[in-house]
Amino acid sequence: MEANQTLDARGLNCPLPILRAKKALNGMPAGDTLKVVSTDPGSVKDMEAFCAQTGNTLLASQLAGSNFEFLIRKS
Amino acid sequence: MSLAKLQVPDRRPQPLPTDMASLEAWFDRRLEEQLAQRAAAKTRSLAIIATKGTMDMAYPPFILASTAAALGWKASIFFTFYGLELLKKDLSIKVSPLGNPAMPMKLPFGPQWLRQMNLPIPNLVAGNMPGFESMATTMMEQTVKSKGVASIKELRDICIESEVRLLACQMTVDLFSYRQDEFIPEIAEWIGATSYLAEAQNADVCLFV
Numbered sequence: 001m002e003a004n005q006t007l008d009a010r011g012l013n014c015p016l017p018i019l020r021a022k023k024a025l026n027g028m029p030a031g032d033t034l035k036v037v038s039t040d041p042g043s044v045k046d047m048e049a050f051c052a053q054t055g056n057t058l059l060a061s062q063l064a065g066s067n068f069e070f071l072i073r074k075s
Numbered sequence: 076m077s078l079a080k081l082q083v084p085d086r087r088p089q090p091l092p093t094d095m096a097s098l099e100a101w102f103d104r105r106l107e108e109q110l111a112q113r114a115a116a117k118t119r120s121l122a123i124i125a126t127k128g129t130m131d132m133a134y135p136p137f138i139l140a141s142t143a144a145a146l147g148w149k150a151s152i153f154f155t156f157y158g159l160e161l162l163k164k165d166l167s168i169k170v171s172p173l174g175n176p177a178m179p180m181k182l183p184f185g186p187q188w189l190r191q192m193n194l195p196i197p198n199l200v201a202g203n204m205p206g207f208e209s210m211a212t213t214m215m216e217q218t219v220k221s222k223g224v225a226s227i228k229e230l231r232d233i234c235i236e237s238e239v240r241l242l243a244c245q246m247t248v249d250l251f252s253y254r255q256d257e258f259i260p261e262i263a264e265w266i267g268a269t270s271y272l273a274e275a276q277n278a279d280v281c282l283f284v
Contacts, residue, residue: 022237050146
């Protein structure tokens with residue numbers, strides 16, 4: 001999973017992974033991709049809902065070992 | 076098959092139907108389209124009323140408001156009665172199992188089997204033992220930290236940073252003889268019931284905590 005920027009949200013719980021992802025996306029140009037790594041199982045559904053509501057694209061959502069990895073393209 | 080018979084999509088503006096039934100069907104369809112467009116373009120809003128000043132009751136308003144802001148919603152929290160404690164400069168909020176019977180009492184340290192065990196404290200102890208509330212608060216703070224949950228201070232700072240409107244109840248300040256300078260300067264407005272209803276009347280989601 002290649003991305004322009006990576007956010008390590010491991011160890012953080014709801015709603016921090018989403019809030020940190022939002023903050024990271026704010027500083028990125030449209031079209032760039034952000035990889036988020038988290039350990040919070042709730043972030044799987046939350047990241048989907050976050051992207052659906054904000055218009056960003058969730059390119060991938062997968063389990064990598066004990067981490068959840070998400071790839072988001074900024075709209 | 077001759078070329079003339081090929082179907083070419085007709086992009087010319089369609090003339091309005093002339094009979095009443097078709098006209099109504101056309102109108103209904105256009106209305107649906109317009110409403111869907113407007114709903115998609117609308118900025119959602121959240122209005123929360125926070126009335127409690129304990130740690131357990133501080134989480135829902137700050138979590139929901141900061142998340143709403145992250146989703147691009149307009150969010151506001153109206154702090155009234157004990158909720159005003161959450162806007163103090165000196166944020167010293169506590170939590171107690173006294174009068175809070177569903178609160179699990181679990182150790183934030185020790186082996187896993189011990190951590191999972193609920194250790195209910197009788198009200199007689201919780202209410203009479205000096206320093207019990209402080210101890211329960213410290214334990215809760217440790218649990219929160221070890222599970223990667225944000226502290227109330229952290230969530231409040233995120234709310235401020237993401238422009239959640241923090242509204243404070245003027246009447247409560249007078250009622251409990253507070254001074255406005257005890258509270259954080261980021262409070263957007265000091266208002267009463269009338270102004271709050273005007274603020275909340277168009278909210279998509281309105282919650283009382």
